[in-house]
Amino acid sequence: MSMAEAVRVGRRRDVPERRLSWFFGVCLLLSWVPWIVLGVVGANVDEGAGALVFGLAASGPSLAALVMWLRYRRTDRMPRQVTWSLRWPLVAVVLGAAPPITAALLLGVDGIPAHASSVIAGAGGPLGALAYTLIAGPLSEEFGWRGYLQPRLRRYSGRIAVTGIIGAAWGLWHLPLFFLDGTGQHDKGLISLEGLLFFLGLFPLTYTILFVSERLRGGVWAAVLVHAAWNLTEELVPALSATGLWVEFFLTTLIAVSVGLIWRRSPQL
Numbered sequence: 001m002s003m004a005e006a007v008r009v010g011r012r013r014d015v016p017e018r019r020l021s022w023f024f025g026v027c028l029l030l031s032w033v034p035w036i037v038l039g040v041v042g043a044n045v046d047e048g049a050g051a052l053v054f055g056l057a058a059s060g061p062s063l064a065a066l067v068m069w070l071r072y073r074r075t076d077r078m079p080r081q082v083t084w085s086l087r088w089p090l091v092a093v094v095l096g097a098a099p100p101i102t103a104a105l106l107l108g109v110d111g112i113p114a115h116a117s118s119v120i121a122g123a124g125g126p127l128g129a130l131a132y133t134l135i136a137g138p139l140s141e142e143f144g145w146r147g148y149l150q151p152r153l154r155r156y157s158g159r160i161a162v163t164g165i166i167g168a169a170w171g172l173w174h175l176p177l178f179f180l181d182g183t184g185q186h187d188k189g190l191i192s193l194e195g196l197l198f199f200l201g202l203f204p205l206t207y208t209i210l211f212v213s214e215r216l217r218g219g220v221w222a223a224v225l226v227h228a229a230w231n232l233t234e235e236l237v238p239a240l241s242a243t244g245l246w247v248e249f250f251l252t253t254l255i256a257v258s259v260g261l262i263w264r265r266s267p268q269l
Contacts, residue, residue, distance in 0.1 A: 061144025096229030
């Protein structure tokens, strides 16, 4: 490759990289600013206007993806990512739900049925719990992280690098929630074992989502299913001890390593 060709390639690469930086900047602007304001004024994020603002801010990743798509839709086209089949939905749900459920089964289920019943009742029944689980996290985030950011990063970066970038970005995006009363992250605490494992667990979970969305060709919808299965089972069968937290993290990592080995040995499943 000549020097001129190398410069042209570098320039072509710089353009989408700048756009990805813009995406993350817009994402943080749409999410962090409202969350910080809610925290400063001490708003109740569980009801009323506070809940509405909180929900819109939680949609920052997907809204940022929409903004970028509207701005660059003519020059930033991506190939079709989804092949419809029964395989990837089933795999996505199983891989997302497996760590919390397995940890609960290994460590005992005392008190979990009562807790799960309370969660479902609080959400207005099974359909309410399912709807909330899909909207609060999966649909509000995944069109940004896995629908927009992931396939564009994969143009230039390998699986491990993309996992590191998205895992770090995903964790950073959650940071203000640790200071916002009424959120699950605030209950965990930033400087705590729960907080540490929350951040660390995002990396193996990101790799697993990459596997089902790219290798199994489930696209962003597979990511939504993994995220939803994880969130729902985490709510219904939470890790109630430090041992449970470590077991859940170990299982999440084990799944990521396992699908990585499968991907390496069978690139074309």
